[in-house]
Amino acid sequence: MATLSADQERLAISRLFHRYGFGPKQGEFEKALKSGFEATKKNFLTKPTTAQISADLAPITIDDLGPRPTPGTFANTEYAIKIRSQIKEMTLWWLDQMVTTDYSLNEKLTWFWHGHWATSVEKLNFALPMYKQNLTFRNQALGNFSALSKAMYNDGALQFWLDGQENTAKAPNENLSREFMELFTLGVGRYTEEDVKALARVFTGMQVQRTNGITTFNPRRHDNSAVTLLGTTQVFSAEQAIDQLVGRDDSSRFIYERLWYRFISSTEDMPINLKRDAFAGRDIYAAVSDLVGSQYMYSPQLAMVKSPVEWFVALCRALNITPSTTKNANAILGSLQKLSQLPFAPPNVGGWPAGELWLTSASAQFRLTLSQAILKNTDLADLKRVAPGQRVKYLQDLLGVYQWSKRTSEALNVARNEPERLMLLAINSPEYVVGA
Amino acid sequence: MDTLSRRRFLALSGGAGVAAAANILSVTDIAEAAITRPLPSGTPILVVITLYGGNDGLNTVVPYTDSLYYSLRPDISYAADKVLPLDSYLALNPAMTGIKNLWDKKKVAIIRGVGYPNSDHSHFSSMAIWQSAERTQTTKSGWLGRWVETQPEDPLLAINLGSVLPPLLVGKKRSGSVLPLGGLITPTGSLARDCSRLSLPSQGESALAARAATSLRNLLNISESVSPVLKAPAPAATDLPTVNGGNAGGDNNLSQQLDVVAKLVSAGAPTRVWAVSLGGFDTHANEANAQSELIGIVSNSVTRFLSQLEPSGRSKDVTVLIYSEFGRRVAANASAGTDHGTSGPVFVIGDRVQGGFYGEQPSLSNLYKGDLAVTTDFRDIYASLLEGVLKTPAGQILNGWKGRITSLLRT
Numbered sequence: 001m002a003t004l005s006a007d008q009e010r011l012a013i014s015r016l017f018h019r020y021g022f023g024p025k026q027g028e029f030e031k032a033l034k035s036g037f038e039a040t041k042k043n044f045l046t047k048p049t050t051a052q053i054s055a056d057l058a059p060i061t062i063d064d065l066g067p068r069p070t071p072g073t074f075a076n077t078e079y080a081i082k083i084r085s086q087i088k089e090m091t092l093w094w095l096d097q098m099v100t101t102d103y104s105l106n107e108k109l110t111w112f113w114h115g116h117w118a119t120s121v122e123k124l125n126f127a128l129p130m131y132k133q134n135l136t137f138r139n140q141a142l143g144n145f146s147a148l149s150k151a152m153y154n155d156g157a158l159q160f161w162l163d164g165q166e167n168t169a170k171a172p173n174e175n176l177s178r179e180f181m182e183l184f185t186l187g188v189g190r191y192t193e194e195d196v197k198a199l200a201r202v203f204t205g206m207q208v209q210r211t212n213g214i215t216t217f218n219p220r221r222h223d224n225s226a227v228t229l230l231g232t233t234q235v236f237s238a239e240q241a242i243d244q245l246v247g248r249d250d251s252s253r254f255i256y257e258r259l260w261y262r263f264i265s266s267t268e269d270m271p272i273n274l275k276r277d278a279f280a281g282r283d284i285y286a287a288v289s290d291l292v293g294s295q296y297m298y299s300p301q302l303a304m305v306k307s308p309v310e311w312f313v314a315l316c317r318a319l320n321i322t323p324s325t326t327k328n329a330n331a332i333l334g335s336l337q338k339l340s341q342l343p344f345a346p347p348n349v350g351g352w353p354a355g356e357l358w359l360t361s362a363s364a365q366f367r368l369t370l371s372q373a374i375l376k377n378t379d380l381a382d383l384k385r386v387a388p389g390q391r392v393k394y395l396q397d398l399l400g401v402y403q404w405s406k407r408t409s410e411a412l413n414v415a416r417n418e419p420e421r422l423m424l425l426a427i428n429s430p431e432y433v434v435g436a
Numbered sequence: 437m438d439t440l441s442r443r444r445f446l447a448l449s450g451g452a453g454v455a456a457a458a459n460i461l462s463v464t465d466i467a468e469a470a471i472t473r474p475l476p477s478g479t480p481i482l483v484v485i486t487l488y489g490g491n492d493g494l495n496t497v498v499p500y501t502d503s504l505y506y507s508l509r510p511d512i513s514y515a516a517d518k519v520l521p522l523d524s525y526l527a528l529n530p531a532m533t534g535i536k537n538l539w540d541k542k543k544v545a546i547i548r549g550v551g552y553p554n555s556d557h558s559h560f561s562s563m564a565i566w567q568s569a570e571r572t573q574t575t576k577s578g579w580l581g582r583w584v585e586t587q588p589e590d591p592l593l594a595i596n597l598g599s600v601l602p603p604l605l606v607g608k609k610r611s612g613s614v615l616p617l618g619g620l621i622t623p624t625g626s627l628a629r630d631c632s633r634l635s636l637p638s639q640g641e642s643a644l645a646a647r648a649a650t651s652l653r654n655l656l657n658i659s660e661s662v663s664p665v666l667k668a669p670a671p672a673a674t675d676l677p678t679v680n681g682g683n684a685g686g687d688n689n690l691s692q693q694l695d696v697v698a699k700l701v702s703a704g705a706p707t708r709v710w711a712v713s714l715g716g717f718d719t720h721a722n723e724a725n726a727q728s729e730l731i732g733i734v735s736n737s738v739t740r741f742l743s744q745l746e747p748s749g750r751s752k753d754v755t756v757l758i759y760s761e762f763g764r765r766v767a768a769n770a771s772a773g774t775d776h777g778t779s780g781p782v783f784v785i786g787d788r789v790q791g792g793f794y795g796e797q798p799s800l801s802n803l804y805k806g807d808l809a810v811t812t813d814f815r816d817i818y819a820s821l822l823e824g825v826l827k828t829p830a831g832q833i834l835n836g837w838k839g840r841i842t843s844l845l846r847t
Contacts, residue, residue: 072721267643267644301642303642303643303644303645304644305644305648355644356644356647359644359647359648359650359651360461360462360465360651361462361464361465361651361652361654361655362461362462363651364648364651364652364654364655365462365623365655368623368627368631405638405640405641405645406638406639407633407634407636407637407638407649408634408638410633411630411633411634411636414630414633415630421626421630424627424630425630425631425634428631428634428652429634430634430638430641430645430646430648430649430652431645433648434642434644434645434647434648436642436645
């Protein structure tokens, strides 16, 4: 990599923390500036082992609730309450995890895959299958895309979400097969309607236990005839069919497009000739490392909007706030819902939008309200210890902001003697909501 | 279908592969547009009210002189002296005094026996069919979303109240927008001054950062340009009916939604389709009070809404459509409720409507597997509204559908 100017270094480090992680914890950004981008990158790209991933996890127990009691009974009411509380607990658990993790890159890719194989607890209704799916993302976030695709095919939450259990030899349901090609592996227009029908037949026979996400294959519901899928005619197993999809160059292009859209720019198109050699073996870690090492870390004009969860988690990391233990847990979930982004509940199978859709006046207001509620219960002792004249600069490093604009510096300087007000403005500033 | 399952329905069926994401609007966005580019007076407006859960049609428009009605649902029928007669066979639910008033003024069309062929008793499938106006599950657009796509691009053209876009307004490439409720608190005092400093344009910043600054600025503008619209009391509604001696007031979510719509329509919002909804109609048990209360809310909210529009003169431009995904089973079940059924009545209300009955009333003596017959296809109504209200050829939106409700609207 070319030698970077100090500004480019700072931009690259800021993008590294905010895009490939959930923002710097207190002191991390300053430390990174001292060690430089190359050393910080090397450290950041550490790929955790399965054991490290599970040791990093906050503990949570989600029981299988089993069959629903008779409607109208007390037990049924209790059951319904348990469903809601499990979902709430699990949502806060993940937010906590994003805030506390030592493996930012793995966590960010877990979040990326949740938006990619977007499954919502709103249809599942039970937390346990969603939790299991999250563990799968977590363990394979930086693994092999072909293996991840097969794991997702066997995932109870995804199967139920896309009516896989309705897909039988007698009555094929194309929901899963269509999305598998359109949204998960190839991208729209890179297959035909006949391919959708063929893949649906290959995928027949899965059954799901809704409360725990356990899937079983029922051969009597399976259509075992030969089909023509993307030009090849044979009897396919689901795994063979997935290999057929993921092995195509279109699949590499599609995954790069999605990575580009979420990590580099949601407004600029991916260059058509972008090198994709790193993904030849479908190694996700190699593809992501490749992007982290590219010029797109410091080339101008690739601003990215933080989604509501990214914005919220970043400020929690900087201020050392653990969402589940604050007095604001309900306000946090309520605000994220108003901001239209609750983990485990994407709006549809296409995942959350990106870019300026998060920049409406309504979002601005919800961000202000949520930050006011949080700051009321947050001790800003560290900020208070900084001399007022240094505070604006201090916040720039604490929050990992590339540069304050003249406008924002002036606005912050007016508030520098009041730490709470100053922090409120900094985290709602255009430079924090939108990363340079 | 309670509120929760309504959200699940929206999450699910809005979902399956929607290409176009919804714009999330603030009231500011709409109110600003109402001031800068108001809808020309006299432009017809469609307001769609979706009743989630399957409203019981037979206890909405009651066959009060049919002995079968009383014998099939002994515990959940309305006595003939309690209902509000429309003719010698049909009457409105006692809670629907507001709509009865409008009926007497010839502003209410009741289309009877409305449904779709080969009824499906699933909330999800039925609602998906009603909102997409397609029988196949693979359709990923709504009938009004497809209408949006026939029009010049404008995020304010079709708006849903509430934060989730219903499939109704989803297009293939472009969709309607959503307006979350309860977002009217704006910064004041020193916070407003702080935000105003933060929202100034800054040279050389990215388009997205500039957009973030603008969103803060727009938030503040509410207190300036927009407060006349928002802070003003709801338009006066002098002829509101009273229910049980109380007023027909707006303390439920549907009337809140319609209050916001009334303000924005009165102010001249350039919006031609509004979508609002009420859930809770899935009355499998202990139905009588619950359904009556809900349909009463609908009746009062709509009456109040049309009345609020009168001072601005927009009431003559507005046509209201009220539908649910299916009616309910004719016979009551063992829990004093009803299970999922088939056809039901649809209401079309407004100054432009030719009041009266349309479609054939399904017979209680000629049921199919315990369900009412479908005598009118729902697409007939959509086609008539697309052409009569939105002035758009229905064929391209409804896949060449030929049926119409003749003379539903005044010309």
